[in-house]
């Protein structure tokens with residue numbers, strides 16, 4: 423297989439480097455019109471932090487212009503069992519990356535190594551990797567984490583003397599309350615995941631839920647394992663129905679509809695086996711068990727595997743990158759079309775089986791309808807626009823600097839989707855979500 427090249431990244435790199443220059447130079451400029459940030463220390467700090475971020479991104483992306491072969495990289499990253507002090511969380515991908523030292527084994531990742539690992543180990547597309555790393559960092563980190571761009575892939579970082587060492591560890595948990603990915607419930611981490619239990623059903627939203635995992639294995643065993651997307655769609659539908667019937671606070675808001683659907687659906691392209699006979703991928707029980715850190719007794723009963731998840735010997739990612747639009751959004755549309763219930767925004771109202779649907783048309787002031795979401799570029803536009811509208815307001819314990827980072831990241835990411843034709847979305851009616859206890863609880 424020929425090495426993967428990222429020559430087309432020249433433009434974003436130049437763009438980001440230019441941003442860095444602008445942010446660093448602007449406070450020094452003598453023209454007041456040209457330097458609106460200087461009178462506002464917070465904005466100045468934001469500018470510097472954004473400059474650092476842009477620099478970090480440019481650094482990573484520049485490195486990727488060198489040759490890169492994700493199918494060879496895995497051999498250089500042997501499995502190291504996770505220890506009791508290592509942080510692990512709701513994302514099986516990040517847990518694997520930590521166990522194979524693509525990111526720090528203690529579970530404190532940073533933006534750079536997450537992005538690189540997402541691209542290298544899983545052959546994630548640049549658009550998908552930038553988006554997921556940005557969301558993860560923005561939700562899981564706190565302002566104190568900005569200089570190092572670090573965040574925990576599990577719970578809050580230790581108070582002190584932990585993975586980050588004294589000062590940063592102390593500040594992130596005590597003063598600024600970095601929550602880690604596990605603490606992003608109904609912000610990033612969502613209900614009805616493929617292999618995790620809902621927080622309000624089990625009190626644990628990050629460990630593999632053996633009931634859900636067994637249900638997934640049953641689908642693989644009883645179905646056609648080459649139909650990986652269909653299997654994972656069915657798992658999502660089943661998990662959603664399970665949540666409605668068992669979690670009084672089940673919430674499937676616009677962001678959750680996208681995130682829980684998308685994170686579930688990436689299981690197919692990311693965690694399938696790819697061989698010459700099955701270049702489109704197929705699920706095997708052994709591979710899924712290994713990647714999710716599960717083993718089975720001879721009678722089929724699953725238990726958690728000591729040491730945690732690992733890439734099975736010889737496992738290779740898909741040979742073509744897993745992209746946001748052609749994989750994730752395309753599969754979301756496939757699911758929404760086959761199972762319209764999955765496109766229904768809403769949630770339970772405090773008791774089980776009390777699901778109340780929200781009108782997408784009303785919510786978006788008539789710009790989108792459930793039916794129009796599956797037309798043209800609308801699904802991708804909806805993901806992009808609603809995220810911009812809702813994500814910043816939904817981020818807990820994070821101040822203006824993070825909002826600015828989010829906006830900047832979306833600006834950068836926006837450059838990756840130049841061909842989208844989107845209807846204008848001036849605003850959404852956030853207040854319509856307040857009737858759902860799952861939504862309001864996540865904001866507290």
Ligand code: HEM
Nearest residue numbers: 512513515540554555558611612615616617618685689692
């Ligand atoms: C690097 C490649 C990645 C892979 C292969 C991957 C894979 C997955 C998969 C398969 C799931 C679904 C798990 C389930 O529903 O049971 C998931 C969930 C999740 N991922 Fe990742 N992921 C990756 C990167 C990331 C990154 C960079 C972040 C954030 C920094 C992230 C954050 C999450 C979170 C928070 C969830 C939980 C979603 C939920 O519970 O609804 N992932 N990921």
